[in-house]
Amino acid sequence: MKKNEFKTEGIYLAYDHGMEHGPKDFNEKTISAEYVIDIAKKAEVDAIILLKGTARVYYKKNIGIPLILKLNQKTSMRGGEPISTQTCSVKEAISLGASAVGYTVYSGSEYEQVMLQEFGKIEEEAHRYGMPVIMWSYPRGKSVADDESPETIAYAARIALEMGADIVKIKYPDDDSKLKWIVKSAGKTKVFMAGGKAVTDEEFEEHVRHVINAGFSGVAVGRNIWQSDDPITRIKRIRSIIDSSR
Numbered sequence: 001m002k003k004n005e006f007k008t009e010g011i012y013l014a015y016d017h018g019m020e021h022g023p024k025d026f027n028e029k030t031i032s033a034e035y036v037i038d039i040a041k042k043a044e045v046d047a048i049i050l051l052k053g054t055a056r057v058y059y060k061k062n063i064g065i066p067l068i069l070k071l072n073q074k075t076s077m078r079g080g081e082p083i084s085t086q087t088c089s090v091k092e093a094i095s096l097g098a099s100a101v102g103y104t105v106y107s108g109s110e111y112e113q114v115m116l117q118e119f120g121k122i123e124e125e126a127h128r129y130g131m132p133v134i135m136w137s138y139p140r141g142k143s144v145a146d147d148e149s150p151e152t153i154a155y156a157a158r159i160a161l162e163m164g165a166d167i168v169k170i171k172y173p174d175d176d177s178k179l180k181w182i183v184k185s186a187g188k189t190k191v192f193m194a195g196g197k198a199v200t201d202e203e204f205e206e207h208v209r210h211v212i213n214a215g216f217s218g219v220a221v222g223r224n225i226w227q228s229d230d231p232i233t234r235i236k237r238i239r240s241i242i243d244s245s246r
């Protein structure tokens, strides 16, 4: 495979947490974007996910790892109903070397219309440039009774299909008996699992095995990789689970 060729399956390394959660997710090593990008490079992940600030300063196309630029952002400082709005254009993402763009939609939030409208425009523009579009589909807000039930996650997957996303990134449901239904709900939109808070190696690998066996195309993970003491081995183990199902 050619370097930088974007794959719609595999392992994406997420590192957009500095805005979403603040530095509390980081330690002396992981606070450094260079450290995390180096993990991506050494372990040859299939893409790295960054926001525009870190991408501009630290990302170089010649590392050979495709960039997914996340176009909307929010902080965790504001309370109330979730909303994340666009802070980077598709054109800017292209100029930063991105191979694909991402956007989070909090469906169910009081503000879902704002995000759906922004996503719709991004999807049209990115596809005009031939760029894949990834929806972080995270139902959330006071109207959403259980944001991690299988029914809610299947709905999240379907929203991405209906909105024209090539890939949807969803949370692992709190009951994993309906993973295949979630994949079916997404139609031809590829389904990726988000990592969530760091758990034990065994628990995390169990989740990866379950989703891959159910037909997910990959994982888009942050903390469960770079918070690990041995992130490269962690990625290799995830890779072998994915490869063994192909």
Ligand code: FBP
Residues within 6 Å of the ligand: 014, 015, 016, 017, 020, 021, 049, 136, 138, 194, 195, 196, 197, 220, 221, 222, 223, 224
């Ligand atoms: P993790 O694997 O660390 O959970 O990262 C996935 C991700 O979607 C990130 O891209 C994002 O910053 C974070 O989770 C948002 O998490 P949440 O919305 O649950 O706070």
